[in-house]
Amino acid sequence: MELPPLAAAERAALLALLDDPSAAVHRALGRRFRELGPVAAALLQEAAGGPDRALARHARGFLDELQFTDPVAEFRDFIRSLHYELETGALLLARTVSPRLDAGACCGELDRIAARCRELMVEPSTAREKCRVLNRVLFHEWGFHGNVEHYTDPRNSFLDQVLERRTGIPLSLCIVYLLVAGRAGLELEPVGLPGHFLVGCFSDHLPFFVDPFERGVFRDAAEIFELLRANQVAPKLSDLAPTPVREVLCRSCRNLVNHYSAGREIERARLFASFVEEFEATHAREAQ
Secondary structure (H helix, E strand, C coil): CCCCCCCHHHHHHHHHHCCCCCHHHHHHHHHHHHHHCHHHHHHHHHHHCCCCHHHHHHHHHHHHHHCCCCHHHHHHHHHHHCCCCHHHHHHHHHHCCCCCCCHHHHHHHHHHHHHHHHHHCCCCCCHHHHHHHHHHHHHHHCCCEECCCCCCCHHHHCHHHHHHHCEECHHHHHHHHHHHHHHCCCCCEEEEECCEEEEEECCCCCCEEEEHHHCCEEECHHHHHHHHHHCCCCCCHHHHCCCCHHHHHHHHHHHHHHHHHHCCCHHHHHHHHHHHHHHHHHHHHHHC
């Protein structure tokens, strides 16, 4: 049965109040959302998958509180939406296995790390100097590091677990690096190499690259090409190009297929394989 439309004025009012700090407003919103039922669920799911990060966070909070949400369906909707914002996507991906994930706590931790970075940054500073500050905070003060001993542990790929355990694989550590950098006012890009992941800075005269899995080692293009050749990969200039958010999240799903398969968790492996198929099918439709 088709849901009745929500009046534009009420829709706008409800969305505008989502981030209101008043407890009374929060309770009133909750009552109204319960009255609206599936209509409210659709509105909140749309906001949760939208490009406004703060709005998405509050919408997910109401979805959890009101038990309107199906995390797997929500992530599929995100994939189909084509609104690929990295933080939202990483949190939605993690919620597929941790439905009670506290997105606000994850964002708060990222905020705290970025605030510490901003404390240490002195202007004017170059992008490389700011990355050195990020390296100090992330890898020395907070202790983030690559999980060499248990590389295929699926927890290495989920943002909430990486923030809690402070360890991960190259891709997930790059995501943390990028989310902190963005909050600190530094424009960086994900760079997906064959078999590895880096963070790239393209704002200076010559691009440079940071390897969060190696505690923030700086690399230039020549060094990266040497590493690829050492791994029997013929390097191409396109390897150094920024990777779209869609592919970052899809590659994370591919990693999880491999890691769950290695642990013989076949149902979980199939779930993430279905997400990969959804990403690829959505991209194919968009390209037509």
